[in-house]
Amino acid sequence: MKEFSKALRLTIVLIIFFGAMYPLFIWGIGRLMPEQAAGLPIVKDGKLLGYENIGQSFTDDKYFWGRPSAVGYNAASTGGSNQGPTNPAHLELVKARLDSFLVHNPGVTAAQVPSELVTASGGGLDPHISPQSAEIQIARVATTRGIAEDKLNALVASHTEEPHFGFFGTSRVNVLKLNLALDELQ
Template identity: 60%
Template sequence: MKKHISPALRLTGVMLVLLSVVYPLLVAGFARFTPGGGAGETVIANGKVVGFARIGQSFRDDRYFNTRPSAVGYNAAGSGGSNKGPSNPEYLKQVQARIDTFLVHNPDIRRADIPVELVTASGSGLDPDLSPGAAKIQVARIARVRGISVDRLNTLVDAHTESPLFGLFGPARVNVLKLNVALDAL
């Protein structure tokens, strides 16, 4: 019996040190090299922190680029999706309501041209980014409301489009918070 317990206790001690001391310190060390140094990348406007770049926030005013809908009301403490499948009648009503609302605020857009990400929530409910196409489809509305040229807004979207990681991994994306802060700065 001692033959089996002694190695098990040693292995437990080694794993305890590795997983509760060494691994967290290693992750914290790597985090120092990320934007924000591991504390999250804050977005600052007029000397104040207006949000975190990697947590989605609600923008529904016609003066701003709208974000992706959230199933959790943009509550970072309760991140998660709706868990409703694409054939769920309640989910379909919710998506239809989002489409109708989008069309009311963007009357020059055809229903078939609405990017799916503007009417469906993400798995986390906190996506901070949109595709460049989803941002550009909103340009006409914002140009009309703010009195800014469409070309200037398209240039702003292009300037805030982030390329895929190493040009290979993931899609091009636009951080909505950073884009809206830059829009206010115009």
Template identity: 50%
Template sequence: MKKYLWPSIKLTIILIVLLGGLYPLFLSAVAKMAPGKGDGVKVVHNGKVVGYENIAQQFSDDKYFQPRPSTVNYNAAGSGGSNKAAGNPDYLKSVQERIDTFMVHNPEIKRTDIPVELVTASASGLDPDLSPAAALVQVPRIAKLRGIAPEKLKDLVAKNTKGPLLGLFGVPTINVLKLNIALDEMK
């Protein structure tokens, strides 16, 4: 028994030092080199922090672009999805309610033209980005409420679209918070 006990104790101490001390310190150092220095990238507007680039926030006014629905009510303290299967009756009911709500606020859009991301929540419930299609489908509503030509709004969407990483990885996205700030700054 002594033959196995002492090596086990030494291995435990080594792993505690490595995984409980050195590894977290290494990750903290790497995070400090990332944008936002590990604290998230703050979005500042008129000298005031209005949100974070990587966390969605709710816009309840119809004159703004709406983000994806959130199962955690956009609370970054506890991210999470619904964990319900696509065929679950409760899930299907909530998606149908989101479709009905979208149609009330966007009556000029056909039901079949609603991008799926506008009626389904992301896995974290905090996805800050939309596809260009999900932003463009909201243009008629915003143009009408703000009295802005739809073409100007389409240009705004195009200007705020980020391409795939290195032009290869991922899909084009638009940060909803930054898009809405740019919308407010339009003359």
């Protein structure tokens, strides 16, 4: 019984220390960088447009499309498809996505479509696509919006993020930032 009371009291102080004081300490440090600690929100004219790293659903022809999402970019209930690599339902879905993409982007062949454009991300919120995935959509966006392709080429190039230090990471384009810049263009 004495041992029990000791262990119980130790538990209580540890819960307070690691469950409350430690996170509050980190939260306190976060006050020094409010933008980052809030998850890098994008705010314009006092309106919250989104978060830099949280992808949004773009299905309209006038926007660059991001990756398919198993949860429809629902950032309150995230997740992946969890479909196995040989699951027939998965293969059907990939085929449907590819067909739809090719219909909306005439002139593009399947071999030009990077696999990330027909597969869902793990969290369902992937904010990025590869530069190639953006490039093959330029013709469609240009036609829909009536903008010169050159202008869009330049826009995609300026939104392409290279690996850290030149080698550490992947080349990628943030779809939300690209599309926000696209809307600014006109």
